[in-house]
Amino acid sequence: MSGNPIRTRTSNPFLTIPILQGPQGEKVRFLATVDNGAMINAIDTAAFQRIARRLSPLSPSQRTLRMADGSLVPSTGVWTGHVTWGPAQVETSFEVFPSGGFWRMLIGKPLLEQFGAVQDYSNDSI
DSSP: OOSSOOOOOOOOOEEEOOEEEOTTSOEEEOOEEEOTTOSSOEEEHHHHHHHGGGSOOOBOOOOEEEOTTSOEEEOOEEEEEEEEETTEEEEEEEEEEOOTTSOSEEEOHHHHHHHTOOOBTTTTBO
16 A cells, blocks of 8 residues: 555543433433443442442342353442433443443443434544
8 A cells, every 4th residue: 555654543431421311310310321232221339339329229230241241240230320421321331341441331232322322533523
């Protein structure tokens, strides 16, 4: 290939701060990574335990999740509640399982679809 060298730009995860609604009107802000390749919404077990008293309790889950490295991780449970992101609010569910500290919350494809989100990679916005 001839011509100008290809410019590379460092890509970073898309981070945002949605608000989870507690049963008594609590508003819990949570640092989340947007992952449009994730087929579930997820919260890290350790992160959930730090704020669990402010949210409704987990429901049991029978799911076992396959990680990107192929390992299988059983779900700790499912949190269901209202999530506000920007001007919109929806009721949704998050599987809660240990991420090994790699992330606190993943906004996956299900929540992105609920919000009708469109990601623009050229200016890194949703």
